[in-house]
Amino acid sequence: MSNLFNIDIVNPEQSFLSKDNVFEVVIPAVEGEIGILKDHIPIISFLKPGIIRVFSASEEQSFYVEDGIVEFKDNTLSVLTSSIFDLKDADKNFVSESISSAEAELSKDNIDDQKRFLLNHKVEVLKSISIN
């Protein structure tokens, strides 16, 4: 029995990644990380800034996402996101720019707690990327 399933990552402009041989995907869902294996029950959730890790037989890929929606159904995981990049091609300048813009946003007074939480988290994740 194979324990593989499909993953589709799409952003508005194009289909970003499509594989049919992954056995585990870890997604940064808004209430905590979720690891998805084959035959997971149908689930819809959305993402917070974080790293999607895709494990397939031959390799492991990591992507940074800022937000998005995930749907798992019939052994297909669909990730809809408007901001994603492969950690391998992470652009140092872009990352540090994102950090400073998020920090600037944080220093404003008029943001609510949820947003503050998301931004803090985003800064954290981005910083961990720039260290590697």
Next chain:
Amino acid sequence: MPSLDDLRKRITSVKSTQKITKAMKMVAAAKLRKAQENAEKGRPYSEKMNNVILNLSKSITDKENAPKLLVGTGEEKVHLCIVLTADRGLCGGFNTNIIKKAKSYFEKIISENKTLKIITVGSKGYDQLKRQYKSYIVENISFKESKNINYFDADKVGKIIIEKFEKNEFDVCAIFYNKFKNVITQIPQEQQIVPLNENKDDKDDSGNDNDYEFEPDEDEILSNLLPKNISTQIFKAMLENSASEQGSRMTAMDNATRNAGELVDRLTIEYNRSRQAAITKELIEIISGAESL
């Protein structure tokens, strides 16, 4: 009767126009291919988004407390219309068709004594609508600087819409754009995006027996998802529009090139005739002059 010189000048001028239209046609053809590719690439996203929303809205039982973006405000007094057009002309009936469609909708709204608000995206739409509907236009957005259609721009429009909705500035929102069918046919579309028309594209109910797990709960996901959906719909419309614009321009320029060719042929015949007539006239003059000696 124009002189030979005049005719020659006209022929050259038509020929250079033909060169321009031909070049424009080729450019449009190249751009069309890219735009079409982009439109196709963008389709999975909006389809998936639609699916998720469909599944979500099915599982919402408490219709009363559902997010207003989905079910509406319960009234339909103020209509907001987003008219998406091109920034450039010379593309046949492309802009006019959208405007025509939009105008008939405007008239309906006005005759029903409802309030109309217009947002134009693209400068051509604004140019055409400002004469008649100036007082209704609340915003005029143009993305002339952006080379390509990108999601970022669509998101900007989406955010404006959400902001207005949250301030209760409108009840119903519709977008107008051209749907790309093929190079010769573009269909002007009117699509309602707030509240969401659920029965519009009825998918088969195969997904109905699928009980989803939601994290967090349905309401929260929906309220997060619906604003995104608006941007997605706008983005889709923009992609379709850009493919349509190039297709329309290509057809229009193809026609123009052909017409210019016909004109050149006609003028050349006329030119040759008058040249011949002039020669004959000269000959007659010479012969009759020689005879009279």
